[in-house]
Amino acid sequence: MFRSNFLTAKKNSSFAATRLTREGVQFVFMLLFVVFAAILQSINMLVLMSGALLAILFIQWRLMSRTLSDIQMQRVLPSTIQARRPFVVQLSLRNPRRRLGSWLMLIHDQVVPKETPLGKGVPGQSITLFLDRLLPKQVQSLGYECMVPIRGRYQFSAPEISTRFPFSLMRRVRSLPISQSILAHPTQGVLDPNWRKFLKLPRLGRIHRQSSSAGGDGEFYGLRDYRHGDPVRHVHWRTSAKRDKLVIRQFEREESQAIAILLDPWRSTKQLQNGNASLEIAVELVASIIVRVTKTERSVATLAVAEEQQPFIARIQTLNQTGAALDRLSTVTLPKVDGLMEAMRQTLRYTGGREPIVVVSARSRSEFSSTRTAANHSTQTSSDSDAWTREQSIENRVIWIDVSSDRLDHFFVRG
Amino acid sequence: MSTVSVIQSTSSVTWRVVSNFSMLSLIATSLVSMGKHSNDLLILVLFSVGLALVTNDWLGWIRIGRTSAHFGMLIGAAIALFGYWFARQSIQYYGIANLHAVANMLVYIQIPLMFQRRDPRLFEHWGVFLILEFVVAALLNDNFLYGVLLIPSLVVGCATMMSLAAYATHDLANKSQVASKWNWRSILSHFPWSGRLHSKSSGIEMTSLTELPDCPKSDGWFGWLWGLALGIGVALFSIVYFFGMPRLHTGAFEGLGFSKPLVGFSENVSLEDFHELMASNDLALRMTIREPTTNRRIDLLEPPYLRGTVVDNYDGRGNWEASRPPKVLTDVFLPGQIREELSRVENTLIVTIQEHAQLGSVQFSLPPFFHGKTSSGLKFNERTWCLRNASSDSRRLIVVCSERKIAISMKHRAMSSRINRPIC
Numbered sequence: 001m002f003r004s005n006f007l008t009a010k011k012n013s014s015f016a017a018t019r020l021t022r023e024g025v026q027f028v029f030m031l032l033f034v035v036f037a038a039i040l041q042s043i044n045m046l047v048l049m050s051g052a053l054l055a056i057l058f059i060q061w062r063l064m065s066r067t068l069s070d071i072q073m074q075r076v077l078p079s080t081i082q083a084r085r086p087f088v089v090q091l092s093l094r095n096p097r098r099r100l101g102s103w104l105m106l107i108h109d110q111v112v113p114k115e116t117p118l119g120k121g122v123p124g125q126s127i128t129l130f131l132d133r134l135l136p137k138q139v140q141s142l143g144y145e146c147m148v149p150i151r152g153r154y155q156f157s158a159p160e161i162s163t164r165f166p167f168s169l170m171r172r173v174r175s176l177p178i179s180q181s182i183l184a185h186p187t188q189g190v191l192d193p194n195w196r197k198f199l200k201l202p203r204l205g206r207i208h209r210q211s212s213s214a215g216g217d218g219e220f221y222g223l224r225d226y227r228h229g230d231p232v233r234h235v236h237w238r239t240s241a242k243r244d245k246l247v248i249r250q251f252e253r254e255e256s257q258a259i260a261i262l263l264d265p266w267r268s269t270k271q272l273q274n275g276n277a278s279l280e281i282a283v284e285l286v287a288s289i290i291v292r293v294t295k296t297e298r299s300v301a302t303l304a305v306a307e308e309q310q311p312f313i314a315r316i317q318t319l320n321q322t323g324a325a326l327d328r329l330s331t332v333t334l335p336k337v338d339g340l341m342e343a344m345r346q347t348l349r350y351t352g353g354r355e356p357i358v359v360v361s362a363r364s365r366s367e368f369s370s371t372r373t374a375a376n377h378s379t380q381t382s383s384d385s386d387a388w389t390r391e392q393s394i395e396n397r398v399i400w401i402d403v404s405s406d407r408l409d410h411f412f413v414r415g
Numbered sequence: 416m417s418t419v420s421v422i423q424s425t426s427s428v429t430w431r432v433v434s435n436f437s438m439l440s441l442i443a444t445s446l447v448s449m450g451k452h453s454n455d456l457l458i459l460v461l462f463s464v465g466l467a468l469v470t471n472d473w474l475g476w477i478r479i480g481r482t483s484a485h486f487g488m489l490i491g492a493a494i495a496l497f498g499y500w501f502a503r504q505s506i507q508y509y510g511i512a513n514l515h516a517v518a519n520m521l522v523y524i525q526i527p528l529m530f531q532r533r534d535p536r537l538f539e540h541w542g543v544f545l546i547l548e549f550v551v552a553a554l555l556n557d558n559f560l561y562g563v564l565l566i567p568s569l570v571v572g573c574a575t576m577m578s579l580a581a582y583a584t585h586d587l588a589n590k591s592q593v594a595s596k597w598n599w600r601s602i603l604s605h606f607p608w609s610g611r612l613h614s615k616s617s618g619i620e621m622t623s624l625t626e627l628p629d630c631p632k633s634d635g636w637f638g639w640l641w642g643l644a645l646g647i648g649v650a651l652f653s654i655v656y657f658f659g660m661p662r663l664h665t666g667a668f669e670g671l672g673f674s675k676p677l678v679g680f681s682e683n684v685s686l687e688d689f690h691e692l693m694a695s696n697d698l699a700l701r702m703t704i705r706e707p708t709t710n711r712r713i714d715l716l717e718p719p720y721l722r723g724t725v726v727d728n729y730d731g732r733g734n735w736e737a738s739r740p741p742k743v744l745t746d747v748f749l750p751g752q753i754r755e756e757l758s759r760v761e762n763t764l765i766v767t768i769q770e771h772a773q774l775g776s777v778q779f780s781l782p783p784f785f786h787g788k789t790s791s792g793l794k795f796n797e798r799t800w801c802l803r804n805a806s807s808d809s810r811r812l813i814v815v816c817s818e819r820k821i822a823i824s825m826k827h828r829a830m831s832s833r834i835n836r837p838i839c
Contacts, residue, residue, distance in 0.1 A: 023579070045556065047656070127623060130627055166577050
């Protein structure tokens with residue numbers, strides 16, 4: 001469930017810096033004054049005082065440096081996160097020293113949006129956690145709850161540990177150079193149990209059989225290599241031992257409710273002026289349908305994304321593939337070219353016309369048709385006329401969901 | 416964890432740092448009062464500290480802002496300056512009053528800080544004034560007792576600084592946790608005109624799941640134990656430093672003080688000249704006499720009688736001036752007192768004179784040295800000592816005195832009498 005990276009504050013891999021605090025600057029100024037007065041005037045008590053002040057400064061530097069040295073840190077992130085869903089980040093600190101503890105530590109962690117629909121140059125958010133003390137050979141964990149507003153890739157930058165112990169005259173900062181990134185999946189909303197009825201999806205019945213490792217409700221189909229997420233009970237141990245790698249058994253599964261979802265991220269210039277909200281709704285709806293179909297209904301889905309060059313099309317059967325599909329949806333961006341028609345054509349070819357294709361778009365079907373008609377009129381030939389007819393028949397076969405329409409509210413609630 | 420609980424949790428750690436600072440303030444003022452031989456400042460600080468702890472930290476009745484505190488500090492400084500000016504006008508003025516005025520000012524400007532709303536910057540200011548107060552106390556108390564009292568002061572000082580570190584770290588963590596939820600962007604984003612500003616915000620929310628401790632474990636008794644250990648360590652270091660530190664011995668003659676030192680009388684005095692005669696019991700110098708071969712210290716039976724410039728030449732018209740070259744007063748001897756053999760004996764003692772009270776108005780003037788390898792022109796007897804062939808170091812004098820066996824044997828009886836008859 002969780003993935004972790006061990007970040008060890010080794011001397012050769014981490015960056016450490018010592019700075020005077022504001023109190024320290026004032027203290028050093030006073031120290032210089034007393035030392036010079038003591039040297040020039042040879043006043044015994046001033047000499048004694050300057051020695052004491054110097055000792056305080058030296059102890060501050062020495063103890064502070066030792067406090068942070070060799071501290072090891074581990075940051076544990078969840079394997080998957082969703083936008084607008086809080087998740088827990090755990091930081092574990094270990095003091096491997098035998099005698100000296102560490103005190104008054106501040107752990108500074110920061111998250112920066114890396115590839116998100118928010119765009120570039122968006123500032124990140126940071127948090128500072130307080131760790132009172134870390135005794136020798138002790139491990140302590142701190143945690144914080146984080147929530148990202150939108151899907152995309154986020155970077156957890158190098159955490160910093162700092163301390164002012166013992167006198168607050170200096171601040172030692174130790175930075176761990178290893179950073180982690182995490183992909184925030186689109187928020188999954190709530191689909192109505194009768195969502196298929198609202199979309200008027202035809203019940204296709206038993207059309208063909210597909211292999212699946214997760215189902216286990218059909219006949220034995222074959223063997224394949226183990227992938228992350230496959231159930232362990234389906235591991236074929238004898239073959240795994242022969243091949244020296246995990247192999248699992250696949251079973252046939254009825255694919256009675258297979259569906260193809262085509263995401264259309266294209267948005268007109270006018271829509272762009274109103275922000276990204278409709279695209280986000282479309283992405284979230286697609287993610288919700290895919291998870292519903294593959295996880296809850298234990299069926300098969302085909303995900304297609306109309307992108308600029310070549311549409312992304314993938315078959316989703318297993319948990320692993322569902323995760324990969326959500327990963328792909330997390331980084332969907334606005335295309336510069338409208339590639340929906342090509343995506344519909346290829347999706348139809350990919351599914352063989354046996355699955356209903358649901359287009360999820362931020363524009364209406366009529367808007368898409370008028371755009372296509374206008375483009376066709378400008379370059380019309382006899383061969384184009386045939387193509388136009390074929391495209392029209394393809395368009396008529398798909399089920400269209402316009403996320404900006406009120407119809408969406410009947411079966412989908414955003415998370 | 417709610418924001419309210421985070422804010423409330425700071426009170427305990429604040430209480431500790433305030434009580435430690437108050438204690439340190441009392442100690443510093445006690446040392447200053449010891450040097451001033453007056454308890455007025457100590458009583459004032461004791462009263463103010465008590466009142467501030469009750470009305471500010473406990474009941475929360477008086478919590479002045481930063482601007483008001485600065486205004487109060489200005490008033491305190493003005494009162495101290497007025498007191499200094501008044502003392503200068505009075506006949507009882509004496510040189511140490513400069514330091515007394517500085518001590519008064521440091522105490523007066525601390526008092527408004529005690530009633531200020533607590534924040535880290537307040538303690539920074541308070542700490543600076545406390546260090547300055549310890550410096551002034553060091554100047555006022557140039558004695559062994561101050562050095563001894565410095566050890567418990569260092570223990571309290573270390574514990575206070577540790578509590579300040581705990582408070583400052585706690586305050587930073589507290590601010591961070593509040594800011595991660597309630598930053599100015601999140602507040603401004605509620606306004607309709609803040610669309611652009613809102614669009615630049617990442618909107619990421621981070622909330623600590625770890626409870627901020629009411630009072631860090633590194634404070635309290637732990638802090639006092641650390642303070643004790645570190646205070647003793649600091650004291651040991653400062654003792655080593657005291658004996659190892661190079662001394663430049665730039666005294667009053669070089670004029671490196673903060674004001675031009677006064678050196679006794681001038682070399683001529685005329686009638687109708689008007690000067691203040693300043694009598695002071697303050698420590699002016701420390702003199703040790705050692706036998707150079709064994710480096711053994713020679714104690715005197717009586718305090719040595721030292722004289723500065725002697726205006727011995729009167730011109731008959733109301734002017735006195737020093738003879739040039741200085742005339743040896745002991746030229747006048749009774750018959751039989753002159754011992755010619757002593758002029759050929761050059762048994763030396765090393766007299767080390769260390770001046771004190773450089774920052775005060777009273778300075779001691781050493782007599783001019785007699786330079787020359789021979790002692791021609793000088794007449795010696797057993798009651799005479801003279802300065803001869805002085806090195807560039809003004810405080811390390813080679814003394815030509817009587818023959819060695821006399822010096823040793825007459826250590827307790829004769830040395831004091833010899834020194835009682837100086838030359839100039």
